[in-house]
Amino acid sequence: xxxxxxxxxxxxxxxxxxxxxxxxxxxxxxxxxxxxxxxxxxxxxxxxxxxxxxxxxxxxxxxxxxxxxxxxxxxxxxxxxxxxxxxxxxxxxxxxxxxxxxxxxxxxxxxxxxxxxxxxxxxxxxxxxxxxxxxxxxxxxxxxxxxxxxxxxxxxxxxxxxxxxxxxxxxxxxxxxxxxxxxxxxxxxxxxxxxxxxxxxxxxxxxxxxxxxxxxxxxxxxxxxxxxxxxxxxxxxxxxxxxxxxxxxxxxxxxxxxxxxxxxxxxxxxxxxxxxxxxxxxxxxxxxxxxxxxxxxxxxxxxxxxxxxxxxxxxxxxxxxxxxxxxxxxxxxxxxxxxxxxxxxxxxxxxxxxxxxxxxxxxxxxxxxxxxxxxxxx
Numbered sequence: 001x002x003x004x005x006x007x008x009x010x011x012x013x014x015x016x017x018x019x020x021x022x023x024x025x026x027x028x029x030x031x032x033x034x035x036x037x038x039x040x041x042x043x044x045x046x047x048x049x050x051x052x053x054x055x056x057x058x059x060x061x062x063x064x065x066x067x068x069x070x071x072x073x074x075x076x077x078x079x080x081x082x083x084x085x086x087x088x089x090x091x092x093x094x095x096x097x098x099x100x101x102x103x104x105x106x107x108x109x110x111x112x113x114x115x116x117x118x119x120x121x122x123x124x125x126x127x128x129x130x131x132x133x134x135x136x137x138x139x140x141x142x143x144x145x146x147x148x149x150x151x152x153x154x155x156x157x158x159x160x161x162x163x164x165x166x167x168x169x170x171x172x173x174x175x176x177x178x179x180x181x182x183x184x185x186x187x188x189x190x191x192x193x194x195x196x197x198x199x200x201x202x203x204x205x206x207x208x209x210x211x212x213x214x215x216x217x218x219x220x221x222x223x224x225x226x227x228x229x230x231x232x233x234x235x236x237x238x239x240x241x242x243x244x245x246x247x248x249x250x251x252x253x254x255x256x257x258x259x260x261x262x263x264x265x266x267x268x269x270x271x272x273x274x275x276x277x278x279x280x281x282x283x284x285x286x287x288x289x290x291x292x293x294x295x296x297x298x299x300x301x302x303x304x305x306x307x308x309x310x311x312x313x314x315x316x317x318x319x320x321x322x323x324x325x326x327x328x329x330x331x332x333x334x335x336x337x338x339x340x341x342x343x344x345x346x347x348x349x350x351x352x353x354x355x356x357x358x359x360x361x362x363x364x365x366x367x368x369x370x371x372x373x374x375x376x377x378x
Contacts (some may be wrong), residue, residue, distance in 0.1 A: 006030070010264070018266045023316060023323040026290060027167070027269050028262040032289065033253065034290035036140045037102040037229070039077045046256035057252075071249040071285050075142040077102070084233070085141060089116060095192070096144040102136055105289060107203035112144060112194045127280040145284055146189050149277040150374055151221075153186040157202045157286065158275040161340065162250055162310055165329045167263035169345035172254055173315060174247065176338045177304045180221040184212035204297060218297035230281075246275055246283045251343045253285060268316045270308070311337030 006026035009016045032038045047069050051058035058313065059067045076085040078099075089095070094114075101109040127288065148155045193199050198210045209217050230239040242323035249271060272292025272340040276284045294309065296302035314335045320326035330344075 006217065010262075014362045018325075020325050021323050023266050023268060023325065025270065027164075027267045028264055029260070030269055030290045031103075032257045032260050033288050035102055036100055036287050037077050037138050039253070039257075039288060040043065040072060040077070040140060042260060043069075043072055043253060043256045046252070060277075068248075069252060071245075071252075071283065072189060073142040073145060073284055073286075075140055078141055080138075086116065096146055096189075097141050098144045098200075099139050099141050100287075102140055103137070107201045108207035109139075109196065110197070110201060112200060113141075114191060126280075144350050145276055145278055147279040148187065148283065149189050149279050150184070151180075154183050155187045155200065155202065156180045156182040156221070158226075158246075158283075159276070159292070160246070160250070160273040160274075160275060161292065161308055162253065162271045162273055163268065163315060163339060164253075164271065165268045166265075167254075167261045169323065169349075170258055171329060171346075172251065172255060173339040173345050174250070174342040174344040175224070175308055175311070176340065177307065178223045179301075179304070180223070180226050181207070182219040182221065183207060184210040184214075184219060204293075210299070213368060215297075218296065218301060220301065234281060242277065242281045242283060247342060249275075249283060249285050254343070268312075270312050306339055311339050315339060 003015060006024055006028070009018070009024065012026040030047065032042055042165065045056055047066060050069075057068050061067055074088065076082075077089070089097070096112055096114045098112050099110065150156075158178060158180055160178040163173040163175070165171045165173075181204060183199060183202055183206050185198040188196075188199055197206050198212075201207075204218065204220075207213055227239055227243070269290070270292070272289035274286040274289070276286055278284065294305050296305055312332065314337055315331045316329075318324075319332070319335075320325040
């Protein structure tokens, strides 16, 4: 169903009540993760909460950056954070920033700036004063990743599919067959190319209109090809670490919204995660899509997305083959298809309990071995 349909079904005014044999492909307030401003707000709050609780996950380095949870670019919400953004911009006046409407997709309304005066493009009020400009919609402005990993001289990002069947307890699955989306024009960080979206934005909705767009491969590469490329150019250890880091980021982005998400038992959601890798093989979470496109641009794209839909259905349906919200949402291994368990909170907690028992008794039980194998990618 569409995001609008889900919103209608769960609105108080509508008065709908789903039965036990009905499920829906969005959580009621999915926007806590899939709106750009909400995602950033929740991840920032999550880090602060961990820091307040003294968690080692919130450790910072000597520059004040999070050691383990630094996976989103420096980001501000406009107009609310305008004055704070101006202060940050003036500390690094040579930096480039990317502006995005908080609630839009497919590259709509995105542009890059490297001068405060360029905010006139966004704001009705072009004043450079500290007065907050007026605007009709919320934008996010993020420090642009100016050193992206390039292949063939071109910038690309990753589209990964993550299925969440429950937030409490958290159950998430990663699809094996994600892909890379390439720009059609070679990357150029010069100021003269700031307005060239074919250089900077990987969205297929934009790139397919470029003169260099290739219909046969659609500007896409499989994740498997990317791994092979990285193993041959950077080594297997570096490649494995990159994908472990990506999995880590995804799990913690889900944990960041776990306590604010309405984990309705009728709901599941397949998210489209967009990740950019920089030249140091550091992954950055850019955004999460609530309704990733299932249209195809190439024959291989069609096969991959058909497999995605088929596997999602097999996982969310009960073993009887029908929706059943009373089911414990633990699919058998053979139902996962090309998905693998990314995180299962129940099994992870069982693993933690077994570790505690082992520390007291010195024995390692079979339960822990099985829980460790299924709880997460590790």
